[in-house]
Amino acid sequence: MIRDAALVASKDLRLEWRGRVGLGQVLPFALLCVLLFAFALDPDRGVLQRATSGLFWMIVLFAAVLVVQRSFSVEGEDGVLDALRLSGLAPASVYLGKVAAIVVQLLALEALLLVAVAVLYDTTLRGWGLLLGTVLLATLGIAGAGATYGVVGLRLQGAETLLPLLLLPLLAPVLIGATRAGDVALGRSAGPGWPWAAMLGIFAVVYVSLGAILFRPLMEDL
Amino acid sequence: MNEAAYIAAAWIGTFGAVAAYAAWIIRRGRQASELVDEQDRRWM
Amino acid sequence: MAPAPVVHLRGAVALVDRFPALAGVDLDVGAGEVVLVRGANGAGKTTLLRTCAGLLPVTAGDATVLGVDLARTPAAVRRRVGLLGHATFLYADLTVSENVRFWARASGATQEDGRAALDRLGVPSRLHHLAVRSLSTGQRRRVSFATMVARRPELWLLDEPHAGLDAEGRDLVDGLVAEAAGSGATVLFASHELDRAERVAHRIVTLAGGVVQSDERDAGGRDAGLRSDW
Amino acid sequence: MTIDGSVSPSGAVAPARSPAPTSTSSRATRILGTVALVGTAALVVFGLWITPPDAQLGETIRILYMHVPTVSAAYVAFIITAVASVAYLWKRTEFWDLLAASSAEIGVLFFALTIFNGMLWGRITWGVFWRWEPRLTTTTVLFLTYLGYLAVRRVPTSTRTRGTVSAVIGILAVVNIPITHKAVDWWRGLHQEKTIFGTVDPEMQGTQLFTAYLGLTVFLVLFAWLLIHRFRLAWLTERAEEQGLDAAIAERRAEGSLS
Numbered sequence: 001m002i003r004d005a006a007l008v009a010s011k012d013l014r015l016e017w018r019g020r021v022g023l024g025q026v027l028p029f030a031l032l033c034v035l036l037f038a039f040a041l042d043p044d045r046g047v048l049q050r051a052t053s054g055l056f057w058m059i060v061l062f063a064a065v066l067v068v069q070r071s072f073s074v075e076g077e078d079g080v081l082d083a084l085r086l087s088g089l090a091p092a093s094v095y096l097g098k099v100a101a102i103v104v105q106l107l108a109l110e111a112l113l114l115v116a117v118a119v120l121y122d123t124t125l126r127g128w129g130l131l132l133g134t135v136l137l138a139t140l141g142i143a144g145a146g147a148t149y150g151v152v153g154l155r156l157q158g159a160e161t162l163l164p165l166l167l168l169p170l171l172a173p174v175l176i177g178a179t180r181a182g183d184v185a186l187g188r189s190a191g192p193g194w195p196w197a198a199m200l201g202i203f204a205v206v207y208v209s210l211g212a213i214l215f216r217p218l219m220e221d222l
Numbered sequence: 223m224n225e226a227a228y229i230a231a232a233w234i235g236t237f238g239a240v241a242a243y244a245a246w247i248i249r250r251g252r253q254a255s256e257l258v259d260e261q262d263r264r265w266m
Numbered sequence: 267m268a269p270a271p272v273v274h275l276r277g278a279v280a281l282v283d284r285f286p287a288l289a290g291v292d293l294d295v296g297a298g299e300v301v302l303v304r305g306a307n308g309a310g311k312t313t314l315l316r317t318c319a320g321l322l323p324v325t326a327g328d329a330t331v332l333g334v335d336l337a338r339t340p341a342a343v344r345r346r347v348g349l350l351g352h353a354t355f356l357y358a359d360l361t362v363s364e365n366v367r368f369w370a371r372a373s374g375a376t377q378e379d380g381r382a383a384l385d386r387l388g389v390p391s392r393l394h395h396l397a398v399r400s401l402s403t404g405q406r407r408r409v410s411f412a413t414m415v416a417r418r419p420e421l422w423l424l425d426e427p428h429a430g431l432d433a434e435g436r437d438l439v440d441g442l443v444a445e446a447a448g449s450g451a452t453v454l455f456a457s458h459e460l461d462r463a464e465r466v467a468h469r470i471v472t473l474a475g476g477v478v479q480s481d482e483r484d485a486g487g488r489d490a491g492l493r494s495d496w
Numbered sequence: 497m498t499i500d501g502s503v504s505p506s507g508a509v510a511p512a513r514s515p516a517p518t519s520t521s522s523r524a525t526r527i528l529g530t531v532a533l534v535g536t537a538a539l540v541v542f543g544l545w546i547t548p549p550d551a552q553l554g555e556t557i558r559i560l561y562m563h564v565p566t567v568s569a570a571y572v573a574f575i576i577t578a579v580a581s582v583a584y585l586w587k588r589t590e591f592w593d594l595l596a597a598s599s600a601e602i603g604v605l606f607f608a609l610t611i612f613n614g615m616l617w618g619r620i621t622w623g624v625f626w627r628w629e630p631r632l633t634t635t636t637v638l639f640l641t642y643l644g645y646l647a648v649r650r651v652p653t654s655t656r657t658r659g660t661v662s663a664v665i666g667i668l669a670v671v672n673i674p675i676t677h678k679a680v681d682w683w684r685g686l687h688q689e690k691t692i693f694g695t696v697d698p699e700m701q702g703t704q705l706f707t708a709y710l711g712l713t714v715f716l717v718l719f720a721w722l723l724i725h726r727f728r729l730a731w732l733t734e735r736a737e738e739q740g741l742d743a744a745i746a747e748r749r750a751e752g753s754l755s
Binding site (some may be wrong): 016085145148152155156157159162165166169170172173176177195196199201206207212213217218221 | 587621637638640641642644647648651656657660661662663665667668669671672675676678679680681683
């Protein structure tokens, strides 16, 4: 199962590298959001600095919707979904492979975005342990829920516009947890940060396991 | 007295919405049952 | 008694979205048979093949393929059949060898099976490192066919296998079909190239309006020895 | 051409019985409906006249007689949706799919009413319609989640795909309820304020307590009554579509015998 998941993940990452949708479209979009938030919230009044963590995660969520959409639109072209059904791949393997590929793409995006935010919003990055833990767990949760809803969008052809409506309310706890943990890590608010990270971890575990189970009816069923 | 108005709005709004929804599904039920064979609409 | 048929359909109704593309098909195909399915556009040929592959829900009637009940567990038959459809089932941005390697490994075959299949389909090695996107239609069909051959299916379901191929490619397809039947696989294929297809087939089934209109059992198969005995 | 399972004209099947109803009503729903009506009348009398104003909440407690039952009934509805969704993925019968869908629709209605009442309560208590009170916030997020569920059900596709996809969403959405609750609670943890639920007197007594339970009962009965009607409507809609299918099969076959 791990081998099959790795097969799917490496296929996805190779496809992503060939198409450069993430690098060429999603990353510039994320950077654009960094600028637009600065336009919307006067950079001289300290709003950006105080809201850095929240803005960062908002941008990640929007970018994640695009990454998920792309990740599943490649499975929609030229009958590939049928071919996946006909192959011997276990749905759970396909799911875990897709999650892994989305995680890798989002982590790369978040790393670059973090640099952009640090420079443009004048943020000193610190609290590295908590920051890293938050980023990893939140990303896993986003990818876990995202991959499940990505295949939902694929099954309901022509309903790609539904993805944000379905995915974002579900990710509300992730936004809350990641933003708060980020605030603590960056020293913007006092208080323990790890309970938030733990909540992100629980979310990730719950959604990745549910996704691995529910991917079977979603993928195999007619 | 304003308080009473909000309380009245809550009660009227709530039961009004439920009644409107009920009327809507019952009307649609009547319309739909005309399209369907008799043996498919024998309820328990 | 004849062995259990590979394909057994009785009054099978299959829906495409909500349209009854198959409206009650009766069909039995025995092991090793090569059956040509013909009919006008929209007669249900593609639907019949996709249904046999377990890709469409059978909503009424009996449908058993390779001993699997399609109405109950359609997924169980999928890995045992090979479907060549209108779609190529290939990732356009991956190269030929990446595609073949992925699909071979995804269906439990080895990389070598994939490479051998590419050779068998006559895909020259200079194309192996090109993205599928940049291939001609004919080459894509060959690559698609290779991914199917590599998994050694028990039942071959070919939708217009001759389409988009040159004369040489068509001969190749005919050869593969005969070979497959010789090695015990069953072949069900739809084609518009009737002259050519009738030479390969043991049997010709004509579909119209989602039902079987005629079934000529003793059509001129090329090798009478391959014909099943029923 | 006659084939098994063919379309038979469906007259002369049912023996003479009482005529089938031409609506989604039956004896059971009429009884439930009557109970709901009487209960509603009693709730109005108790909630608006007989009960005294609350020591802490004053007259605003009268809104809670609506607010608490609607949110409870909505949660019951979403739990039914989730259970029916699991059952659908397991049994694959139309019954569970339609039950899940019907229940979710009514749950969304009740959630909307909960938010509506909460906002009116807030206007009196806080002077504004909206404050980021944890329960109200959670309810709104979940409301949007279930709007997504209903939106999915409206996408035209095969019944089977619709059932599978919406069952998955019905399960994920219900799992998200406790997580969202916890997250929102912690999020607002630093800002203690007068909340709708937090201020309900735990030692509520006498007519107030009776009215609270009456409200809960009335809304659960209303929910059951609406659910039965909504389910039957969904059932009739599927049957009507199926008749279209029988006609389509007949037409499809005719197409074959012509050529």
